[in-house]
Amino acid sequence: MSGNMNLTLKVWRQKSQNAQGAFETYEAKNISPDMSFLEMMDVVNEDLIKAGKEPIAFDHDCREGICGMCSMYINGRAHGPLKGVTTCQLHMRSFSSGETITIEPWRATAFPVLRDLVVDRTAFERIQQAGGYVSVNTGSVPDANAIPISKENADEAFLSAACIGCGACVAACKNSSAMLFVSAKVSQYALLPQGNVERKERVLKMVSQMDQEGFGNCSNTEACEAECPKEIKVTNIARMNREFLRAKLFS
Amino acid sequence: MNSAFKFLDTSIGRKVLMSLTGLFLCTFLIVHVSGNMQLFKNDYGLAFNQYSVFMTTFTPIKVVSYLLYLTIILHAISGFRLTMQNRAARKIGYGAAKDPRSSSWASKNMGILGTIILLFLVTHMANFWFKYKFGDVPYVQYMLDVNSGEVLGAPVGLTDSGHMKPHEIMASDANGQPVKLVIVRDLYNVVKMAFQETWLVVLYLLGMIALAYHLVHGFQSSFQSLGIRHPSYASLIQGIGVWVFGILIPLLFAAMPVYFYFMKS
Amino acid sequence: MTLNSKAPSGPLAEKWNNHKFNLKLVNPANKRKYDIIIVGTGLAGASAAASLAELGYNVKTFCVQDSPRRAHSIAAQGGINAAKNYRNDGDSVYRLFYDTLKGGDYRAREANVYRLAQVSVNIIDQCVAQGVPFAREYGGLLDNRSFGGAQVSRTFYAKGQTGQQLLLGAYSAMNRQIATGKIQSYTRHEMLDVVMVDGKARGIIARDLVTGQIERHSAHAVVLCTGGYGNVFYLTTYARGSNVTAIWRAHKKGAYFGNPCFTQIHPTCIPVSGDHQSKLTLMSESLRNDGRIWVPLKKGDNRKPEDIPEAERDYYLERIYPSFGNLVPRDIASRKAKEMCDQGRGVGASGLAVYLDFSDAINRLGESTVASRYGNLFDMYKQITGENPYKTPMRIYPAVHYTMGGLWVDYNLMTTIPGLYACGEANFSDHGANRLGASALMQGLADGYFVLPYTIGDYLAGEERKEVSIDSPEFVAAEKNVKDQLQKLLSINGNKTVHEFQRELGLIMWNHCGMARNENGLKEGIEKIKALRAEFWKNIKVPGVGEELNQNLERAGRVADFLELGELMMQDALQRNESCGGHFREEYQTPEGEALRDDDNYAYVAAWEYKGENQPSEMHKEALEYEFIKRSQRSYK
Structure with a gap:
């Protein structure tokens, strides 16, 4: 050395x-x-x-x-x-x-x-609480293999779910936008049948909470993807935009 | 209507507004650049001047053009609002300069680029559009061969009675041959004279450079904001953004002042 | 006090069902009149919080991190076991039960382990329904792999991030309840004491880590899900914040501590590179499927590994265990690596490492196949060590990774303090003396989703349905104690930092109570710890004040507890005159150097009772009776 x-x-x-x-x-x-x-x-x-x-x-x-x-x-x-x-x-x-x-x-x-270098990231908590879940109670679920999911979608959902919620995307973004974080969560559920039932409601609530927290808007500079330690892709943001538009315009 | 406003007040709604207005302006650029290509025609500006008449008198175009002005204003105001909100989202900035590897320069400077383009547009409109609409652009008369439609020499200036309208009449030339006379306002000459000014040419070139950068990012970004992104066509959108809107169109626009500047006579 | 495990009688497979039927229930309308505090939000805590809130209880959760999602369960890589038998390879609840009990070297309770195996199947169903993205096959059904030397493929996984995905699932279920108001989540809060009223756990004292405020929180029951205490060794695969404080302070209030000396040491970690090191990183066990472990034959051979000819290498695991070779269980692989290094044949700058060599695998399979199997691990290794494992052998060394011991709990997961429960790694649990791979996640979620929600009702049904006051003298006294201790830490203003004390303690623990222990070493270790503890309370330097974010103050309190725990671990190791699982006493080994268990005298859980400061703790025994299976000696030759 x-x-x-x-x-x-x-x-x-x-x-x-x-x-x-x-x-x-x-x-x-x-x-x-x-x-x-x-x-x-x-x-x-x-x-x-x-x-x-x-x-x-x-x-x-x-x-x-x-x-x-x-x-x-x-x-x-x-x-x-x-x-x-x-x-x-x-x-x-x-x-x-x-x-x-x-x-x-x-x-x-x-x-x-x-x-010093410690920041309060509870805004992320509140966004998750707004809809980052599937509403199932413990116990009332079918057998795990009763819901086949294509490997492609499962793998894609995994890549979105790999987000560690560190906030680097917000820090890297010149606008302090939280779109990458939020979209990763929205994407994970949008790609899985389990998430389908609450799909529209979820994206609307999570985006609304994100806006209330005072994050900036996305200008697609893609710095978030470049600096994300888990290399979450901005295609998640495109998917969230799609989900949001669909929920707003067709519901 | 209320829910539409609500939609536009969400972060994604605002981006959708930016992308839709931006894409509409992109389509206008295609029309504008192809129309203006007539400047390069070797016809003493006839085609260009006729085209100018068409663009300012044909009702559907007129409607679209007001829509266009509205879009520009909307795009600019919305962009301004976004910038303000984005600033508020980080009240205390970083001490260290941002690592340039993370994002392209253009994507980080859309506001500045947009502002340059807006300033350019104001000058551009004042120079030509305003002059043409409200100012003193003299009428000229072109003489055309009836059969070939060829322009027979430079146009002749006319004195405007104040009630003159663009029109065409059939007449005969000095030799008694039938010719077509086309009477239009000579915007071509205004353009030609304007671009004798070095500072204006420089301004236009700067405007086009700003436009190029703005569109390299803006075009593909619009699709991303609308959620239109898939590996199968992402590179196509990217390619169009760079080659058509980032290079070809600004280059053609830029060629126009340069052409007149060096044409001189 | 005699220990009553409350394990139900009857046939093995019916125990849990019968027990559930016999448990008292709380009327649905009355559940909202009970408050439950859950400390720790890893797999056990988050799953318990969500499930209890769904039932209608009012739940308060506490975690030291800024989000429940960051608990160290998140770092588990390999997978989670479940007896689904999706592979048609002969797995069953009974086989998982048997493997777990045997893997734990017969030091766990039969009834508990069987229940764990039973509910394992429900865990997978639950997680899939929450949207956990497990690995799948092309047909769309769940994929499995074999793990930790198991003979069947029963491990479900999500790439190398199973822990994170499962925790995010439980966390999402928690978030849903936070949104409904049934859970109040306190983040950046540390529990510093359990409050006892009339002999029952009635609340906690917590410190807001941002403002330094000391808060009182009351409840009808308190559940500790604060994980393991391996950080007593300082250099471990644990998160830096992992600590014993919650369960230790509960222990001091009367909760017995079960089998504190049972520690798991994982064989494949990246070795220590220098004194600055703060953390050891685990490399998945799967590497041993293709990597060959060796050391030089000669002592002190300083040549580069590539320059050491085949004939001068000792592939010691293959030599000693011809049938299992490099795939022997964790405890054995770890111990043998230590032996080699003790013989002076360790490699690397520190001499505390052995080679894990992939050159054979690369020659046999090609670099691309090896990369496809282990690429991410190789990258991680390269990132940390700066060496390229495709070109030169990896250096690995064992590291502390899990503690099987923890608060003693009965079949209902209640500690010896009424109303105080412990779940997950925080209890002494179901793993006996050694935990099998992919079983920790299983146990945490089993406790939280499927055991505690039933058993806690049995206790609460007998409790008064009125709010517990936080103004009682017991709360006042507990708060004062906590404040006094913090003040004491701040006022000593000595010369040594918390960091120095923790490192010193870790070294004592590792040298005297690590992979191999002996009577003299343990006795010596106890004296050293006592001396270090005395020095700590004279010479600790904690900067800053209590009423602010003060990371050194937080850590000082935790190290103070480790200094007490360390001694108890050594005492426990000293009394257990046998070798079993992760506990290896050099005096008790077979002629071939394998662990020698003593079932006649040590088939019990050692549950320690705290007797006061600097008083010897008292050991109570819970005899482990095996009704259904026969104990055998483990052999991997």
């Missing part, structure tokens, strides 16, 4: 939701290229605590790219420079010694900053 590196970090610091925030500069010294980005942040935080300063708050949990908790905007890109990778799976070998790295929270009015 190549030698260790020294980096300069420009990190957004903000004490609480209503406090004024600003960038602070930190040195990250002797960083191994094998460290993950979050492990590098751990090192910086340990140094800060030792120096009697407040460590940088950031969200993280599984550190294996699936929980969707980590959420850093690194050098102008959600989850950093690599494609199809969350911040926790990004390693320092993707950077070079001497580099300055700018680290910011997701920026969106609908995702207020709670502290």
Whole structure:
């Protein structure tokens, strides 16, 4: 492995939701290229605590790219420079010694900053609650194989369902639009027979909730797809538009 | 009607409005560019001037043209509203510049491109449409061969009595041969003279560059907003957006001022 | 207190049905008069919350993450078992029951495991109806694969994301109930204590992790679904936030802790690359189907793997277990890897890894076939290590991955505290001393969808239908205790960070209570933990204040609990003078080095009772009687 590196970090610091925030500069010294980005942040935080300063708050949990908790905007890109990778799976070998790295929270009015790099993503919760489900009670269901589903649709639905709800799409979008997230959920159910009964109602309610949360509109820049760590496709957005138009115009 | 307004007040409804108005304007561009191709005809501007008469007097076209103005206004206002809403969706921006690999430049700058196009349109309308409708564009008389329809030399200027209308009459030339006289307002000459101005040519070129970028993104984006996207034809839409609306049409439009600028005499 | 498992009598297959019939019911109109608190929203918690709300109970859920969907169930890769027998390959409820019990080395309750196998079939039906996109075949029906060495194909899966898809299914069912108002979801909230009123669980004290506010929440029953406690080892495949706090604080209030030393160590994880490491990443077990595991014959052989000739390699699993080879169960594969490294034959910079080599498979099948089978895993490996496994062998090492132990619960999933339940990995559960692959998801959902909704009614039916007040002296006292502890953590202002303490504890646990344990090592470990715990309360440094988002404060409280739990785990490992499943005592092995179980003396669940700070815990035994199957020695030679 190549030698260790020294980096300069420009990190957004903000004490609480209503406090004024600003960038602070930190040195990250002797960083191994094998460290993950979050492990590098751990090192910086340990140094800060030792120096009697407040460590940088950031969200993280599984550190294996699936929980969707980590959420850093690194050098102008959600989850950093690599494609199809969350911040926790990004390693320092993707950077070079001497580099300055700018680290910011997701920026969106609908995702207020709670502290430093931690944002409030409960807007996503409310969108899901508006209709992101099939209304079946526990127990009252047919045998699993009573509903054959073509492999093609099942696989396509899986690809939509692979969304981890991290919010990178909103962060990456110049308009802070949540269309990719919402459309992935709408698509999953639109592709499956289980979702058919509530199809129209679902898309109308979810889009309406999305609008109420204050996300921006979609301009089809497709930055969401480019920066989505799970590579959810914008074809989901087209499908949601279709579903929405059908629900509005033909019901 | 109420529910239509409600629809237009949803995020997807607003996008649908943008895409439908945008696509309508795209169809107009095809008509406009093919009509204006008459500028390149070697007929002292006769065809162009006749076409101008047709476009401003034929009732269905007139109706469509008012629809067109309305569409432009709607597209612009709606675009402006969207931009405002999108700004509000991120009140505090990022410190770092956006990584350019994530999205195309045009897609991120539709508002600016649209504004340039709108400014261009205002100048364009003032220069030609307004002058033609309300201004002082003199009448000229073309002399045509009755059989071949060929234009026999440059047109002659007429003094407008104030009641003059475009019309055609049969007459004979100096040699007593029957000819057709076509009396129209000479917009062609207005165009020709206008494009002697360097600044205007530059403005037009800028306008067309903006239009090109606007359409490279806008055309295919409209289909996406309408939910019309499938692997089997996605590349066709993309191709038309780039080659027809992004390159061919703006290039033809741009050729017009350049043609007159260098034609000089 | 004598432990009553409440396992019903009667024929095995009828136990659950008869038991359900005998359970008391709550009148539908009265259900809305009962409040239930559910802590943790993984598979067990989310499924329980949704099902109970559907029945009409008022449910409050709590999770430390910003969304219920982020619980660590989401990270499960492989699949979920169900005795559907869709493959016509001879699977049955009885076979799943038998495999699970045997896989657990006969340290689980027969009645519980049979019930688990029974309801497994309903789980798949439920998940499909919710729109979980399981893998399918071209005919449109569900696909299955064999997993974890099972002889039948009973594992349902959704690519490598089965956990995420199942959790999203349960989460969607929860969301539907949140929308109706039957569930109130508290996110970024951490439970810090159970409140007991008149000997019954009546609520919790929780901290709002954003504002730091301490809140009281009351209910008629409290359900803990907070997962496993493997993070006591620090470097594990668990999420960073996974912790023992909820169940540990319940334990301190009187809930017995069952088999705390039973830990599962997964053999195929990406090894530690340096001191900075915060997490170990699991690589699917399926890699062992085509990869060959080896170490150099010579100690300290530093050559590149490609430069070590065939004759100087030791394919030790194939050598020791000719019939199972690289496919021996998890506990054995893990232990042997450790032995090789202990002999000084480990590879990589740290010497704590063995090779998993695909060159034979690539030669035999071609690179593209190998890529189609394992491409995503190879990519993940490359992303983390920076090495290309198509060219050079992978390095793997075992890592802590699951805890079979947890709060002791009876057949109704109730702990020894009346009104306090534990579901999923948080209870000591159905896996005995070792869990089979694809069974964790099954158990979490079984508890939440199909067991608790029946059994909790039996308790609630006997409870008064009036709201529990949060102003009682018990709530006031519990809140004060919680506040005092937080204040204490903040006020010590020592020199060592939480991170340092947790790493140190993890190292002690791994060295003394890891893959192989012995009496001396455990005794030594206990002393070390005691010393570390004493140091913690003198020298911990927690920056910031309590009334704000303070991640170090959260973690400090969790590490404080781990420091107590670690000692109990060692005590439990020390008293169990046998080797079984994930618990391997070096003193108790066959001449060939295999686990030596002692059914005559240790066929019991060790349920530990908390006796007060720095007091030795008291062990209670629940004898495990096997009415229906015969115990046998596991052999994989």
